[in-house]
Amino acid sequence: MSNIRLSVLAAFAVIGASLLSTAPPASAQADPNRMLDQFEATFGRFEGFRRSGAKGVCAMGEFVGNADGRSLSVATAFSGQPIPVIVRFSVGGANPKAPDNARSQRNMALQFNLPNGERWQMGNISAPVFGAATPEQLLGRLQSLQPDPATKAANPEKVKAFADANPEVLLQGRYFASQPVPASFGTVNYWGVHAFAFVNAKGEKRYGKWIFEPLGGTQGITDEEAKARGANFLFDDLRERVATHGVAFDFNLQIAEPGDRIDSAVVPLPEDRRKVTLGRLTIKSVAADSTGECLTITFVPTTLPAGVEPSADPMLAARAAPYALGLGRRLTEGANQ
Numbered sequence: 001m002s003n004i005r006l007s008v009l010a011a012f013a014v015i016g017a018s019l020l021s022t023a024p025p026a027s028a029q030a031d032p033n034r035m036l037d038q039f040e041a042t043f044g045r046f047e048g049f050r051r052s053g054a055k056g057v058c059a060m061g062e063f064v065g066n067a068d069g070r071s072l073s074v075a076t077a078f079s080g081q082p083i084p085v086i087v088r089f090s091v092g093g094a095n096p097k098a099p100d101n102a103r104s105q106r107n108m109a110l111q112f113n114l115p116n117g118e119r120w121q122m123g124n125i126s127a128p129v130f131g132a133a134t135p136e137q138l139l140g141r142l143q144s145l146q147p148d149p150a151t152k153a154a155n156p157e158k159v160k161a162f163a164d165a166n167p168e169v170l171l172q173g174r175y176f177a178s179q180p181v182p183a184s185f186g187t188v189n190y191w192g193v194h195a196f197a198f199v200n201a202k203g204e205k206r207y208g209k210w211i212f213e214p215l216g217g218t219q220g221i222t223d224e225e226a227k228a229r230g231a232n233f234l235f236d237d238l239r240e241r242v243a244t245h246g247v248a249f250d251f252n253l254q255i256a257e258p259g260d261r262i263d264s265a266v267v268p269l270p271e272d273r274r275k276v277t278l279g280r281l282t283i284k285s286v287a288a289d290s291t292g293e294c295l296t297i298t299f300v301p302t303t304l305p306a307g308v309e310p311s312a313d314p315m316l317a318a319r320a321a322p323y324a325l326g327l328g329r330r331l332t333e334g335a336n337q
């Protein structure tokens with residue numbers, strides 16, 4: 001059996017496992033086929049590419065956890081030994097030609113290859129909030145943004161009516177509008193957005209939300225600089241930075257306190273919550289082209305190691321099925337990037 005077919009089967013096995021461990025009430029699950037069809041109807045269908053985060057590049061990294069990580073969780077990621085990590089950086093959206101120089105989403109997806117075949121996958125984004133609170137709300141938002149066949153553009157009245165009734169869907173766009181264009185994939189924060197529980201050797205469980213923060217701090221560019229760099233500078237910039245000054249992120253966990261919302265991807269934790277650094281991710285190399293291990297991986301954020309558990313955020317549980325179906329669609333079309 002080919003590697004690709006094995007990966008599809010593995011992805012479905014992962015869904016099976018994660019649905020068992022995190023299954024929310026049936027009503028919280030939107031039909032994943034319908035969801036993917038709607039992604040394609042709204043953003044277009046680009047054969048072989050991911051339906052979200054299409055323009056991307058694979059990289060290899062190394063994670064070293066620390067004593068604070070070990071005190072919060074028994075996950076082997078925090079052992080202090082270097083852990084190989086498969087990394088995929090991407091630009092938000094379904095278009096593989098999305099411009100690099102817009103005030104828009106950047107992503108950093110990770111797969112920690114832990115001892116004994118254990119995996120920890122994440123899909124992190126460059127905003128503290130997602131664009132919808134529930135899968136049903138995401139579906140409704142995408143429907144409202146679907147281009148009208150006659151005008152080839154979304155109907156502004158429909159867009160407004162949905163957003164007026166669902167104001168959470170505007171929070172993420174407002175955040176991006178308030179931020180400069182990132183100077184690099186290596187100079188922007190990446191949030192996990194969902195809460196997860198960290199469980200230590202005493203069985204103590206602490207919920208938190210993580211942020212990967214670049215070592216040199218965040219760095220944006222002006223709109224003029226962005227225009228001058230053009231629509232395709234991010235991949236070469238990353239290769240050059242990794243080869244010269246290096247690219248690394250601290251893995252920081254903001255710890256929730258009793259009463260905090262830990263079930264929402266649109267409500268960040270209060271800013272003053274204690275933040276603990278649990279380790280450091282260093283990017284070691286970047287693929288020279290669109291190949292690499294990422295091609296056949298889908299980064300399912302409920303693929304978790306022992307010592308890290310999902311929260312009840314309905315958006316988190318809703319990701320596994322459409323990701324695996326999306327992987328199936330793009331692999332059968334001929335995987336790209």
Ligand code: HEM
Pocket residue numbers: 035049050051052053056088089090107108109123124125130134135138191192193194265297298299315316318319322323326327330
């Ligand atoms: C029900 C809600 C969601 C749906 C249906 C959805 C759908 C998808 C799909 C189909 C892909 C492409 C998967 C692949 O082909 O491998 C994807 C990628 C991605 N999504 Fe989501 N998504 C959802 C929620 C979220 C949330 C809440 C976040 C925020 C953390 C997020 C972040 C990402 C990232 C970072 C990627 C790119 C991963 C990569 O590089 O492979 N998604 N999403």
